[in-house]
Amino acid sequence: MTKNTRFSPEIRQRAVRVVIESQNDYDSQWSAISSIAPKIGCTPETLRIWLRQYERDAGGGDGGLTTNERSALTGQASRLRRSGALH
DSSP, rough: OOOHHHHHHHHHOOOOOHHHHHHHHGGSSHHHHHHHHHHSSSSSHHHHHHHHHHHHHHSSSSOOOOOHHHHHHHHHHHHHHHTSOOO
């Protein structure tokens, strides 16, 4: 799996903030996402993923991994691969 670094963390944070601040101006959160995503040059699905990750990192969301948890697990997996314990 490759990491997409086309958008800086600052751009991602700003896009998420714009969705959060303006979603009441739309019929639904998805409408807000669909309207805002093309303005920053990403797909609505990409922006939705960023928003869900923000929600998890803020202590809510769908129960998925926070950014810190994901980093820790990735680091553990890398160490295990290097040691030969994980194939």
